[in-house]
Amino acid sequence: MSPQHHGTTAPQHHGTLPPDDAIIHVSDLVKKFGSFVANDHLTFDVKRGEIFGFLGANGAGKTTAIRILCGLSYPTSGELLVAGYNVYTQREKIKKNIGYMSQKFSLYDDLTVFENIRFYAAIYGLSKKEIYHRAGNLMKKLELEEARNKLIREIPLGWKQKLAFSVAIIHDPKIVFLDEPTGGVDPITRRQFWDMIYEAARSGITVFVTTHYMDEAEYCDRVCIMVDGRIAALDTPMDLRETFHAKTMNDVFLKLARAKTPEGI
Amino acid sequence: MRTILYIIQKEFIQVFRNKRMLPIIFFVPIVQLLILVNAATFEMKQINMAIVDLDLSSSSRQLTSKFQGSPFYRIINSSFSYKKALSLMQKGDVDVIMQIPSGFEKNLVKEKNSQVQLMVNAINGAAAGLINAYSTSIILDFNREILIEWLNPAEMGEIRRIVTETSYWYNPKLNYTTYMVPGILVLLVTIIGLLLSGMNIVREKEMGTIEQINVTPIRKIEFIAGKLIPFWIIALFELAFGLVLGKLLFNIPIEGSLWLIFLSASVYLFVILGFGLLISTMTNTQQQSMLISFFFMVIFILMSGLFTSIESMPLWAQRVDLVNPLAYFIKIMRMVLLKGSSFADISHLFYALVIYAVVIISLAIWRYRKVA
Numbered sequence: 001m002s003p004q005h006h007g008t009t010a011p012q013h014h015g016t017l018p019p020d021d022a023i024i025h026v027s028d029l030v031k032k033f034g035s036f037v038a039n040d041h042l043t044f045d046v047k048r049g050e051i052f053g054f055l056g057a058n059g060a061g062k063t064t065a066i067r068i069l070c071g072l073s074y075p076t077s078g079e080l081l082v083a084g085y086n087v088y089t090q091r092e093k094i095k096k097n098i099g100y101m102s103q104k105f106s107l108y109d110d111l112t113v114f115e116n117i118r119f120y121a122a123i124y125g126l127s128k129k130e131i132y133h134r135a136g137n138l139m140k141k142l143e144l145e146e147a148r149n150k151l152i153r154e155i156p157l158g159w160k161q162k163l164a165f166s167v168a169i170i171h172d173p174k175i176v177f178l179d180e181p182t183g184g185v186d187p188i189t190r191r192q193f194w195d196m197i198y199e200a201a202r203s204g205i206t207v208f209v210t211t212h213y214m215d216e217a218e219y220c221d222r223v224c225i226m227v228d229g230r231i232a233a234l235d236t237p238m239d240l241r242e243t244f245h246a247k248t249m250n251d252v253f254l255k256l257a258r259a260k261t262p263e264g265i
Numbered sequence: 266m267r268t269i270l271y272i273i274q275k276e277f278i279q280v281f282r283n284k285r286m287l288p289i290i291f292f293v294p295i296v297q298l299l300i301l302v303n304a305a306t307f308e309m310k311q312i313n314m315a316i317v318d319l320d321l322s323s324s325s326r327q328l329t330s331k332f333q334g335s336p337f338y339r340i341i342n343s344s345f346s347y348k349k350a351l352s353l354m355q356k357g358d359v360d361v362i363m364q365i366p367s368g369f370e371k372n373l374v375k376e377k378n379s380q381v382q383l384m385v386n387a388i389n390g391a392a393a394g395l396i397n398a399y400s401t402s403i404i405l406d407f408n409r410e411i412l413i414e415w416l417n418p419a420e421m422g423e424i425r426r427i428v429t430e431t432s433y434w435y436n437p438k439l440n441y442t443t444y445m446v447p448g449i450l451v452l453l454v455t456i457i458g459l460l461l462s463g464m465n466i467v468r469e470k471e472m473g474t475i476e477q478i479n480v481t482p483i484r485k486i487e488f489i490a491g492k493l494i495p496f497w498i499i500a501l502f503e504l505a506f507g508l509v510l511g512k513l514l515f516n517i518p519i520e521g522s523l524w525l526i527f528l529s530a531s532v533y534l535f536v537i538l539g540f541g542l543l544i545s546t547m548t549n550t551q552q553q554s555m556l557i558s559f560f561f562m563v564i565f566i567l568m569s570g571l572f573t574s575i576e577s578m579p580l581w582a583q584r585v586d587l588v589n590p591l592a593y594f595i596k597i598m599r600m601v602l603l604k605g606s607s608f609a610d611i612s613h614l615f616y617a618l619v620i621y622a623v624v625i626i627s628l629a630i631w632r633y634r635k636v637a
Contacts, residue, residue: 067637071479071480071635071636072476072635072636072637074637091636092482093482095481098480099480100477100480102476102477104476106474107474107477108275108279108472108474109472110279110282110283111275111279118271119272120477122267122268123268123272123478123483125267125268125482
């Protein structure tokens with residue numbers, strides 16, 4: 001209820017050595033755009049195989065952080081390891097081991113379903129045989145076989161997003177980053193989308209997902225709530241609800257957002 | 266290497282799936298060749314003339330009829346009023362006025378000296394110069410005729426004349442299309458190449474697909490090569506298509522080696538496409554990219570030597586032209602097509618293009634940022 005609770009949820013790892021089961025290690029990440037601080041001393045670890053939720057209002061700094069972790073943007077300072085590689089010096093090695101799907105929809109509108117799969121699979125260096133094999137499986141799983149030769153712009157948004165997710169993990173990455181993957185889709189498709197996320201997690205892929213849908217936070221193993229560029233809380237959904245005496249994650253979030261910028265975080 | 270092939274495949278699919286692209290690739294060259302080659306000419310085929318003959322003598326009529334007989338002149342007005350003729354020039358109906366003063370013949374006979382006045386509309390300086398030269402040569406011709414007519418044969422023997430025989434090399438009939446087509450062909454591949462490549466990477470930025478590319482382990486050089494090669498093939502095809510059209514429609518001479526043409530074109534296109542991709546990496550919207558491409562294209566074209574000769578530009582402009590890729594390639598095209606120049610003749614231009622290509626593509630690769 002009161003601000004001092006925040007201290008108990010503050011991140012623990014301030015040292016340089018990440019724990020053994022951490023696949024992402026972030027320590028003191030700062031990102032500034034001019035005088036605006038988008039990420040203000042973030043410190044957290046993501047454990048191998050978990051679904052890690054990154055929550056926050058628009059402009060809280062979620063996308064900035066995810067772009068830095070994916071090697072799309074330079075951090076201002078801080079220590080970052082992704083899949084065991086240094087974000088400053090081993091960017092290209094990181095890229096071999098991660099998948100990424102952004103809120104800005106990123107399949108080619110003027111290519112067909114199959115052409116998109118083939119193109120991205122090829123860029124990740126899969127062999128021709130592998131490309132056809134995985135493309136076939138993928139379309140079967142998504143029941144997109146009929147739409148194989150349809151242009152992306154002709155298929156519904158929900159399908160597009162499921163396809164984009166599948167393409168993002170076509171090379172079996174260690175981690176997949178999802179930046180507001182379910183924006184703008186209906187609840188049923190969202191549910192199906194989360195089934196796909198679970199399936200990916202079960203197959204051993206670590207999932208790092210940002211969202212501003214609070215109900216989706218319940219699906220995550222651990223949740224990190226961002227307020228104004230800072231980490232306001234980080235724990236399992238159950239523990240967060242308990243700590244903040246809230247019934248839902250939505251209540252947790254509202255309490256944190258209203259208590260904006262208390263001291264001691 | 267495999268990655269490049271898949272990017273090329275993707276680019277080709279996208280270009281040819283775009284329903285507006287095919288007409289552009291086939292239609293634009295035909296229109297450009299037909300319109301530009303026929304329109305961009307400095308030849309004066311029809312000069313509109315007004316004659317103010319205040320003498321009305323047989324000599325003045327003889328002079329008038331010389332102009333009437335010329336295929337280049339059309340006399341649209343003869344009057345006694347200089348004012349009338351001037352108002353026609355004001356309206357733009359008349360390019361040149363010739364005024365023959367009264368007493369023209371009398372002076373010619375008595376004093377062996379007489380004058381006519383030519384007034385040329387010089388809004389277009391180059392055209393005015395030509396009209397002046399044409400008209401003067403007709404008047405001189407008239408002068409020579411009356412000399413022969415009036416002088417007695419005894420005196421004739423005294424006249425010594427130097428006769429100039431002119432022969433025009435490489436373009437014996439001074440055919441303007443022959444001169445223009447090679448340059449227009451350069452224009453054609455340049456416009457297609459620069460626009461296609463200039464709009465390309467920036468389009469991926471607009472659609473957001475560039476992010477998806479940038480999180481992959483793709484190498485920068487692979488990406489740029491994959492982007493460049495499809496347009497390179499299209500533009501080379503475009504050049505071949507244009508050459509065939511030029512041969513069929515205008516029967517342009519192809520004196521030199523076609524291999525040399527295409528070898529130079531290959532390098533030249535790397536420069537142009539590299540330039541386009543560089544613009545593309547530096548802009549954020551297709552609109553910006555278009556505007557910047559046009560800015561450079563207009564300057565490059567106007568200074569390319571296509572319409573005006575580079576040698577007559579001021580020295581600073583000639584120095585600026587050192588970085589104008591069009592100037593090099595137009596020179597090469599004219600030399601090889603019209604003169605039949607060999608590689609040794611154009612090697613200095615060729616190597617300049619090679620250096621240019623290396624620099625500009627390196628810049629494009631360097632400027633393409635996977636990380637913002």
